[in-house]
Each structure stands twice: as structure tokens, then as C-alpha cells.
Amino acid sequence: MSMAVNPKPPEKMMFQLTLRRRGISDQAVLRTMEEVPREVFVEPRDRDDAYRDSALAIPCGQTISQPFVVAYMTERLQLHKDHRVLEIGTGSGYQAAILSRLCKHVLTIERYRTLADSARKRLEGLGYYNVEVLLGDGFDVPAGAGDFDRIIVTAAMEQIPDKLLQRLEPGGILIAPVGPHQGAQTLVRAVRTETGFERKDLVDVRFVPALPGVAREM
Numbered sequence: 214m215s216m217a218v219n220p221k222p223p224e225k226m227m228f229q230l231t232l233r234r235r236g237i238s239d240q241a242v243l244r245t246m247e248e249v250p251r252e253v254f255v256e257p258r259d260r261d262d263a264y265r266d267s268a269l270a271i272p273c274g275q276t277i278s279q280p281f282v283v284a285y286m287t288e289r290l291q292l293h294k295d296h297r298v299l300e301i302g303t304g305s306g307y308q309a310a311i312l313s314r315l316c317k318h319v320l321t322i323e324r325y326r327t328l329a330d331s332a333r334k335r336l337e338g339l340g341y342y343n344v345e346v347l348l349g350d351g352f353d354v355p356a357g358a359g360d361f362d363r364i365i366v367t368a369a370m371e372q373i374p375d376k377l378l379q380r381l382e383p384g385g386i387l388i389a390p391v392g393p394h395q396g397a398q399t400l401v402r403a404v405r406t407e408t409g410f411e412r413k414d415l416v417d418v419r420f421v422p423a424l425p426g427v428a429r430e431m
């Protein structure tokens with residue numbers, strides 16, 4: 214009896230190659246990028262482009278990030294299997310899906326109900342049960358949610374709120390795009406040390422803005 218070999222579709226091989234060529238080297242991150250089906254998170258019209266290294270439009274005027282940026286931010290978070298992670302800006306749910314394969318639990322917050330609901334459905338459909346999608350405002354994370362080992366913000370903040378930094382466990386890492394809503398933003402990594410926070414600028418990026426409050430939808 215011959216084993217059924219499932220050859221990798223060419224677009225997925227290119228996807229891996231592009232990530233490696235751009236400098237992603239963490240094997241667990243690369244494997245996860247290969248496993249999580251990005252085509253489930255893009256709009257049906259964009260399925261053929263799901264494995265191109267580009268951001269794509271999703272409902273409510275938002276975007277699903279470029280795969281390289283997702284992989285890069287994930288790699289810089291240095292996740293462990295026992296981590297509790299907070300994401301601000303669920304969008305399609307793709308970044309949350311990637312995180313969920315590499316840690317214990319993800320709480321992801323989204324200000325558009327339409328996006329929160331469809332992300333929740335996708336994640337459940339894939340059996341990614343360790344992700345909780347919350348409709349809410351990432352500038353006002355419920356106190357009851359506790360503190361986090363890692364925090365990832367996927368919408369641009371003009372500055373990182375101190376309130377958010379205070380939600381990091383000791384030794385915790387936060388990554389956020391910081392800068393004006395229109396124009397150049399920088400990915401910033403902050404590590405909580407015994408005495409305060411160590412901040413480092415990583416790379417220039419372009420994200421949709423983080424806006425306060427739950428969105429009012431028509």
C-alpha cells in the first residue's frame with residue numbers, strides 16, 4: 214500500500230521561501246505560518262492572493278497584515294507554550310490564529326462587532342479553541358482580564374499607553390506600531406524589567422490607526 218503524499222502547493226512553498234529570505238528563522242514560527250490557512254481569513258475575492266506577501270482589505274475599512282509583518286512580530290514576541298497573550302486589533306483573526314498555535318491562551322480585542330464576530334467564527338471553525346475574541350476597546354482592557362506575558366498591538370498608536378504597559382507581567386514583552394496615524398510608524402518592542410521598561414525601535418511599518426471606543430456600525 215502506498216502512502217498518500219500530500220505535496221506542498223507551489224504558492225505555499227513560495228510563501229515559506231519569501232519569509233525565510235526576508236529573515237524569519239524561528240522554525241516554530243515558520244511551521245505555524247505554513248499550517249494556518251490564510252485563505253480562510255481573507256475575503257473570498259482574494260483567496261487566490263492569500264499566500265502573496267501583501268496586506269489585503271477586509272470589511273470595515275481595515276486590513277489583514279502582510280504575512281512577513283505577522284511572522285516578524287510573532288518572532289520578536291519570543292512566545293512560549295505557557296504564555297497568556299493579549300492582542301489589540303483582531304481584524305480578520307489571522308494574527309490571533311498564529312499566536313494561538315504558539316502559546317497557551319490568546320485574548321484578542323476588536324472594536325468592530327462585524328470583525329469580532331467573523332473572526333470568532335473562523336477561529337472556532339478551525340478548532341483554535343484557545344483564543345477568546347472580545348468586542349471592546351484596546352485602550353481600555355477589562356481589569357478582570359488580568360496581566361499578560363505578551364502584548365501585541367496590530368493598529369498604530371500615537372504612543373503606547375502607560376496603562377497598557379502596566380498590564381505586562383515581569384519579563385513580559387509588548388510589540389506595537391507607534392507613530393502618527395498618517396505617515397511613518399515604527400514597530401516598538403518594550404520589555405518589562407525589574408526597574409522599568411526597555412524600549413527598542415525595530416522597523417518602519419504601516420498599520421491602520423488604533424481608535425478609541427467600540428465602533429458604531431450602521
Ligand code: SAH
Binds near residue numbers: 301323
Ligand atoms: N491583526 C489583524 C489585522 C489588524 S487591522 C489581522 O490579523 O487580521 C487593525 C484592527 O485593529 C482593525 O480591525 C481595527 O478595527 C482594530 N482596532 C483599532 N483600534 C482598536 C481599539 N482601540 N481596540 C480594539 N481594536 C482596535
